[in-house]
Amino acid sequence: MKTIALILCLAVAPAFAGPLQMDPHMPGMQQNARPTEAQAIGVIKAIDLKQGTITLQHQAIPAIGWPAMTMPFHATPEVLKQAKVGEKVQFTLRPDGMNSVVTALKSTQS
Structure with missing residues (x-):
């Protein structure tokens, strides 16, 4: 009976162990890191100099x-x-959710 209980514990225990922790230093085990910069295209809808913000209507940004x-x-x-x-622009973004920062932009209009 002890053998059956031990086998059952070994079979079931991993299901309750929680998520698998990956060691990013092991070859082939790198997690998908978020890029520190992303490129996007959009149209400037508003500029708020007092708040230091720019409102952009942007296309999808697949990188993030x-x-x-x-x-x-x-x-x-x-x-x-x-x-x-x-103005329609190509811009560089340092992504951080609602704290993301536009660090560069270039007009795509001639």
Whole structure:
């Protein structure tokens, strides 16, 4: 009877052990790290110099798994100086959810 109980414990215990912990230092076991920068295309909808934000209606950003949407982003002072409402731009984003920062932008209009 003890043998059956031991086999049962060994078979069932892993199911209750919780999620598998991966060692990112083991070859082939790297977790998918979020990129520190992402490129996107969008249209500038608003600029708020006082808040230091730029509102962009952007296309999907596959590198970070974001769908197309319109949202405000923090922006560097350099970005805010060159931004113009209504301009279509390619921009560089340092993703961090609602704390994401637009670090560069370039007009795609001629």
